[in-house]
Amino acid sequence: MKLDRLLAMTMILINRERVRAQELAETFNVSVRTIYRDIDTLCQAGIPVITFQGTNGGIGLMEGYRLDKNILTDEELQAIAIALKSVSTSYDDTNTKSVLEKITSLTEQNQESIFIDFSPWGGNPLLKKKISLLKEAITATNCVNFCYLKPNGEKMDREVEPHTLVLKGRSWYLYGYCLNRNDFRLFKLTRMKNVCMNEKKFVRREIQLAESPWDLDWYDPKNIVSLKIIFDESIRRSMDEMFEDEQMTIDHKTGKCQIIIEMPENDWMYGFLLSFLDNVEVVEPMRVRNRLKQLSQNIYRKYK
Secondary structure, eight states, rough: OOOHOOOOOOHHHHSSSSSSHHHHHHHHHHOHHHHHHHHHHHHHOOOOOEEEOOOTTTEEEEETOOOOOGGGGGHHHHHHHHHHHHHTTTSSOHHHHHHHHHHHHHOSSOOOOOOOSSTTTTHHHHHHHHHHHHHHHHHTTTEEEEEEEESSOOEEEEEEEEEEEEEEEEEEEEEEEEETTTTEEEEEEGGGGEEEEEEEOOOOOOOOGOOOOOGHHHHOGGEEEEEEEEEGGHHHHHHHHHHHHEEEEEEEEEEEEEEEEEOOOOOOHHHHHHHGGGGGEEOOOHHHHHHHHHHHHHHHHHHO
């Protein structure tokens, strides 16, 4: 986590006169470029980080500087504590709990005004166990094996170099280098079955996690399709939760609502549209309309 890294980096700089960026990068398994971005973040937070050039150069703090509790207000410490507690609802991590205890001891505010729970209703101990196993593999730089279920039901055995866990859209994913496809892939944890860590070691590849590389396919223009959709007033509340009013127009004669949205055309998109059952109709483009018609006919034949 970036927060853990920033706190640990600050303590290293306080305890050591000077440290090289490459050493910090290796310590935290990130790129040198990420370390310099972290330095900018620390400087913006009021911590006087200085870079020294030359043979004995490196990164250090302004002479005489000491970390003071007043760098962060009670409200800011409380915000950090909320973030850490929220993450800990999804997986067990000793380091996170340790940092949380330290931060909690610094703040005088004990009353929480907000709590974010990322865990599913009813809890999911198996998912927590899977997350903990993958986090262990990431830290140890060991490859993992699993059977992956594609949206169409196809099963594929995968061997992956795990780089990071991603929480996106209320779901957990593993972002890693797939040795079967020789490329980075994003795997949804609920579709990963029989996950195990093997003994094969790997060297972390250069990626910029701060730039969310898993979003590149989503925003790739060649994958994006513009959809014109009409939907019944009965699901207006659901549509209001997902889209903005500016995207919608209402036909007062028919009572139908229309929305134009853009999203990548893939299996997820068709599953998303079908999840509305018969309350949604895609008007354009025609190829999407025809594909939905074909999928609906296939479903009908299964239950005929």
